[in-house]
Amino acid sequence: MDDIKRMAAEKAVEMVRDGMKVGLGTGSTAYFAIEGIGRLVKEGYRLLAVPTSLASERQARELGIPLATLEETGTLDITIDGADEVNGDLDLIKGLGGALLREKIVAYSTRMQVIVVDDSKLVRELGTKVPLPVEVVRFSHGRTSMYMEDLGCRTELRGGDNPFVTDNGNFIYHLHFERGIRDPYELQSRLKQIPGVVETGLFLKMAEKVVVASLDGVRVMEKG
Numbered sequence: 001m002d003d004i005k006r007m008a009a010e011k012a013v014e015m016v017r018d019g020m021k022v023g024l025g026t027g028s029t030a031y032f033a034i035e036g037i038g039r040l041v042k043e044g045y046r047l048l049a050v051p052t053s054l055a056s057e058r059q060a061r062e063l064g065i066p067l068a069t070l071e072e073t074g075t076l077d078i079t080i081d082g083a084d085e086v087n088g089d090l091d092l093i094k095g096l097g098g099a100l101l102r103e104k105i106v107a108y109s110t111r112m113q114v115i116v117v118d119d120s121k122l123v124r125e126l127g128t129k130v131p132l133p134v135e136v137v138r139f140s141h142g143r144t145s146m147y148m149e150d151l152g153c154r155t156e157l158r159g160g161d162n163p164f165v166t167d168n169g170n171f172i173y174h175l176h177f178e179r180g181i182r183d184p185y186e187l188q189s190r191l192k193q194i195p196g197v198v199e200t201g202l203f204l205k206m207a208e209k210v211v212v213a214s215l216d217g218v219r220v221m222e223k224g
């Protein structure tokens with residue numbers, strides 16, 4: 001599986017040019033992309049990178065990739081990140097790695113968002129293979145989860161009795177939709193109306209390209 005993830009990541013790294021400002025994703029596939037970007041820096045590319053998690057920041061530092069904040073870089077040329085599900089419109093579920101908030105902030109400030117996945121992540125309808133992660137503030141999070149359940153899902157606090165805490169000090173709830181997510185746009189807007197919800201793992205109309213690797217090779221899906 002690692003070979004397949006690396007294939008997807010390497011294809012995306014080919015899109016990085018000297019002088020670019022680059023967003024660094026999070027997760028086991030993005031890990032290989034950061035490795036590739038580190039190699040470009042060693043070859044002499046002048047890149048400036050913004051990481052989407054403390055883990056990616058640590059990896060980038062070890063590889064000597066120059067880091068900056070979004071305030072310093074302005075809009076990024078490219079971000080390479082993973083995803084948990086991808087549908088035919090290139091809409092995504094992200095965040096099972098726990099970094100969805102920073103990932104979405106960075107994606108929003110990126111010209112070309114490139115997603116790297118293996119073909120097991122492709123779905124017809126979002127929410128059919130994985131739950132939707134939602135980052136919520138800790139205060140009254142049980143109450144926030146109750147309002148999320150009113151939208152027709154079952155919620156599960158990530159980590160249970162020992163909750164997972166994000167890089168931003170928040171909790172994550174996983175939302176299980178028995179029959180998938182019919183209308184991700186409607187769901188995104190309704191979730192964002194609930195006080196306590198910080199951000200959701202629905203990345204809608206954000207991906208420019210999705211690099212899909214499988215045993216048969218690599219292909220690139222482009223925004224229609």
Ligand code: 5RP
Pocket residue numbers: 025026027028029030081082083084093094095096097098099100103
């Ligand atoms: C982290 C993410 C990851 O990109 C997503 O979970 C995919 O990870 P992996 O490449 O390890 O399957 O959204 O918050």
